[in-house]
Amino acid sequence: MKISLQSFLLAISVSALISCAQKNLSTEKDIIPSPVEIIKSDGLFTFKSGMSLYINDKNLAPAHTLLQNSLEIDLVESHEELSASIVLRMIEGMKEGGYHLSVNNDRLLLEASDYSGIVAGISTIRQLLPIEAESGLSIPNVEITDYPHYQWRGMHLDVSRHFYSKKEVMKLLDLMSLYKFNKFHWHLTDDQGWRIEIKKYPLLTEKGAWRKYNDQDRTCMQLEKSMHNPDYAIPTDKTSVIEGDTIYGGFYTQDEIKEVVNYAAERGIDVIPEIDMPGHFLAAIQQYPDIACDGLIGWGQVFSSPICVGKDSTLEFCKNIWREVFQMFPYEYVHLGGDEVDKTNWNKCKDCQKRMKSEGLATPEALQAWFVREMEAFFLQNGKRLVGWDEVVEDGLSDKSVISWWRSWCTDAVHKATAAGMKTIICPNSHLYFDYEQKSDFLKKIYDMDVVPSGLSDTQKSLVWGVQCNVWTEWIPTMERMEYMVFPRMMAVSEIAWCEKSRLNDYKTFEQRVMNQLKRLDKLSVNYRIPDLTGFYDRNVFVDKGEFKVDCIMPQVEIRYTMDGTDPSSESALYTTPVTVTKDTEFKFRAFRPDGTFDKLYTASFVKEAVRPALKVTENLKPGLNVALYDFSGNKCADIASSKLIKTYVSERIAYPEGKTGNLAMVYNGYLEVPSDGVYTFSLLSDDGSILKLDDQVLIENDGLHSPAERSAQVALAAGKHKLELSYFDYFGGVLTLYLINEEGEKTECPSEWLKHE
Numbered sequence: 182m183k184i185s186l187q188s189f190l191l192a193i194s195v196s197a198l199i200s201c202a203q204k205n206l207s208t209e210k211d212i213i214p215s216p217v218e219i220i221k222s223d224g225l226f227t228f229k230s231g232m233s234l235y236i237n238d239k240n241l242a243p244a245h246t247l248l249q250n251s252l253e254i255d256l257v258e259s260h261e262e263l264s265a266s267i268v269l270r271m272i273e274g275m276k277e278g279g280y281h282l283s284v285n286n287d288r289l290l291l292e293a294s295d296y297s298g299i300v301a302g303i304s305t306i307r308q309l310l311p312i313e314a315e316s317g318l319s320i321p322n323v324e325i326t327d328y329p330h331y332q333w334r335g336m337h338l339d340v341s342r343h344f345y346s347k348k349e350v351m352k353l354l355d356l357m358s359l360y361k362f363n364k365f366h367w368h369l370t371d372d373q374g375w376r377i378e379i380k381k382y383p384l385l386t387e388k389g390a391w392r393k394y395n396d397q398d399r400t401c402m403q404l405e406k407s408m409h410n411p412d413y414a415i416p417t418d419k420t421s422v423i424e425g426d427t428i429y430g431g432f433y434t435q436d437e438i439k440e441v442v443n444y445a446a447e448r449g450i451d452v453i454p455e456i457d458m459p460g461h462f463l464a465a466i467q468q469y470p471d472i473a474c475d476g477l478i479g480w481g482q483v484f485s486s487p488i489c490v491g492k493d494s495t496l497e498f499c500k501n502i503w504r505e506v507f508q509m510f511p512y513e514y515v516h517l518g519g520d521e522v523d524k525t526n527w528n529k530c531k532d533c534q535k536r537m538k539s540e541g542l543a544t545p546e547a548l549q550a551w552f553v554r555e556m557e558a559f560f561l562q563n564g565k566r567l568v569g570w571d572e573v574v575e576d577g578l579s580d581k582s583v584i585s586w587w588r589s590w591c592t593d594a595v596h597k598a599t600a601a602g603m604k605t606i607i608c609p610n611s612h613l614y615f616d617y618e619q620k621s622d623f624l625k626k627i628y629d630m631d632v633v634p635s636g637l638s639d640t641q642k643s644l645v646w647g648v649q650c651n652v653w654t655e656w657i658p659t660m661e662r663m664e665y666m667v668f669p670r671m672m673a674v675s676e677i678a679w680c681e682k683s684r685l686n687d688y689k690t691f692e693q694r695v696m697n698q699l700k701r702l703d704k705l706s707v708n709y710r711i712p713d714l715t716g717f718y719d720r721n722v723f724v725d726k727g728e729f730k731v732d733c734i735m736p737q738v739e740i741r742y743t744m745d746g747t748d749p750s751s752e753s754a755l756y757t758t759p760v761t762v763t764k765d766t767e768f769k770f771r772a773f774r775p776d777g778t779f780d781k782l783y784t785a786s787f788v789k790e791a792v793r794p795a796l797k798v799t800e801n802l803k804p805g806l807n808v809a810l811y812d813f814s815g816n817k818c819a820d821i822a823s824s825k826l827i828k829t830y831v832s833e834r835i836a837y838p839e840g841k842t843g844n845l846a847m848v849y850n851g852y853l854e855v856p857s858d859g860v861y862t863f864s865l866l867s868d869d870g871s872i873l874k875l876d877d878q879v880l881i882e883n884d885g886l887h888s889p890a891e892r893s894a895q896v897a898l899a900a901g902k903h904k905l906e907l908s909y910f911d912y913f914g915g916v917l918t919l920y921l922i923n924e925e926g927e928k929t930e931c932p933s934e935w936l937k938h939e
């Protein structure tokens with residue numbers, strides 16, 4: 182066969198285009214959550230504007246809109262199923278929330294037995310589309326059969342501590358739907374702000390939605406400065422100046438609430454409003470003080486004072502609020518809160534005491550239970566069912582109510598609730614509180630977690646309704662910060678909620694899929710957390726020359742650095758290969774997303790250091806270190822000096838003392854005896870503060886009140902003994918470990934045989 186040069190070149194460029202497009206299209210393996218069964222075949226289906234779409238049920242009209250909006254093209258409704266290119270069909274007999282997607286060159290068929298199954302199929306289509314816009318709107322030919330393991334795949338958002346606009350909430354709902362979440366738990370009221378319009382009580386939002394800056398706001402402002410992070414800035418579009426005072430906040434009108442509820446419904450998401458009571462109610466109490474116990478308003482030891490459940494008028498106030506709330510939220514379940522109630526006022530209040538007498542209630546706990554049961558009965562009369570935080574498990578509710586299990590230290594609550602026939606939503610703070618710092622191990626921690634606590638019978642297990650992540654926003658003032666705290670770890674929640682545990686056995690592949698999903702989030706302008714940069718320590722030591730080296734498991738990130746003490750910007754040097762240094766240098770660097778936004782600031786100092794000589798200690802040293810244990814109050818290691826010594830003893834390990842739960846400090850003293858000359862790497866993990874000194878010089882500074890945080894440092898040591906002093910304090914049940922890190926980066930506890938004292 183003879184072929185012209187032009188057609189030869191054309192053939193090459195077409196085949197290059199096809200292979201490039203197919204490379205971009207090989208997204209079916211990256212879908213999160215992973216489908217139950219997926220069979221790919223050759224060929225593509227290409228969406229085009231004006232394509233015909235058939236639905237066999239008018240309730241699928243919002244799904245038509247959803248698909249068309251996701252594709253950003255028009256799809257024309259057809260009344261002819263056989264000739265339509267796209268068919269969305271409601272059929273009988275499929276699993277709840279599941280779908281079947283069948284795609285060939287000419288036709289796309291999506292079937293389900295409920296609307297949420299159709300939406301789940303659309304989310305799969307969205308993830309099958311190529312990430313690169315220029316690759317068009319083609320998806321591979323596939324047969325997918327898919328259904329969720331858990332029926333409750335939830336996300337909670339606290340809009341009281343900081344307010345999120347309707348648009349911001351809608352963006353979150355859109356992302357939830359992309360990852361097949363189907364329940365939005367909207368924490369609408371709390372001590373710090375009331376966010377939902379209640380027409381009968383206008384002051385709730387006229388005044389209760391606004392505040393002067395509080396301590397949490399001030400902490401955010403400080404973090405903005407100290408962390409060099411604009412995501413902590415209080416949003417100025419949510420502030421106004423009234424009579425010279427800046428006030429901050431916002432609320433949703435009832436129409437806006439309904440808009441959000443409809444928007445969520447189109448995306449297969451039920452919205453569960455939470456009006457937290459009888460505690461966490463200060464924003465309302467400040468506007469309507471009669472609902473509190475007389476003269477007893479404000480903060481107790483730990484929590485704000487609750488409403489007065491002794492007064493009938495307070496109960497009527499609550500019920501009136503719920504009557505309006507029921508009109509805005511069609512879903513059967515609503516959330517009463519019921520957590521963290523400071524009951525001390527009820528003991529002092531004549532109305533509460535009277536109620537206890539008339540109802541035969543012996544304790545304030547029984548009074549809370551009475552209130553919660555009253556509300557449950559009221560909800561049921563109104564066709565609604567109660568969800569409460571797990572504290573309400575003590576309140577003698579019926580099996581129609583549900584608990585959100587958040588107190589990870591109290592698994593008993595799950596046992597009790599499920600034994601009483603109550604459905605349970607799993608959201609323990611240990612794994613699923615997304616206000617807690619998102620550490621590098623968090624994805625794996627969630628992926629590996631057992632959703633079902635141990636020791637439940639099969640009937641109890643069947644009452645575990647699903648999984649939810651909770652976003653409390655005390656220190657999350659902006660949408661950017663919220664996205665940062667939520668992504669990518671919500672993908673792990675999506676995976677454990679959708680997939681049966683037996684399918685979760687390949688974390689490394691999951692992690693890779695997450696990295697690919699982050700490219701999709703780039704296109705959606707999501708401010709996700711970039712995986713940790715690795716390969717360096719906070720303090721790096723060299724004898725002749727050192728090498729600044731940085732890795733990231735996400736290859737597409739840009740790392741930019743400076744060596745002159747300034748913060749790196751998008752103009753700073755781009756890291757491509759290791760940088761050699763021959764003198765003391767401090768590197769500042771951060772990772773940038775493709776849209777130019779950046780993640781946290783890292784610093785790594787490189788220090789030229791001669792090997793530190795060993796001490797000439799002649800005495801026969803004994804194993805272990807001297808420890809002085811103190812009764813502590815303060816917020817930094819220097820406060821140990823003024824603390825009361827409890828006892829001294831010798832310990833062979835550096836570790837949190839057994840049987841203690843906080844308000845303590847320890848100072849370890851003695852020697853570290855290393856076996857040979859060399860550069861040693863240590864890391865110090867502590868909650869709260871700690872400082873490690875070697876040879877009277879600070880090596881690791883990890884001071885201050887904080888959750889578990891690890892700092893690392895290198896030091897060049899001659900073989901032999903070096904003076905060691907380690908100070909540590911803890912406010913509430915902490916963590917302390919000194920690690921040794923080998924050249925491969927593997928960590929082990931500092932060998933106890935290296936620890937000596939006189």
Ligand code: ACM
Pocket residue numbers: 520521570587
């Ligand atoms: C909660 O974290 N107080 C439910």
Ligand code: ZN
Pocket residue numbers: 473474475488489490491492526527530531532533534
């Ligand atoms: Zn009272």
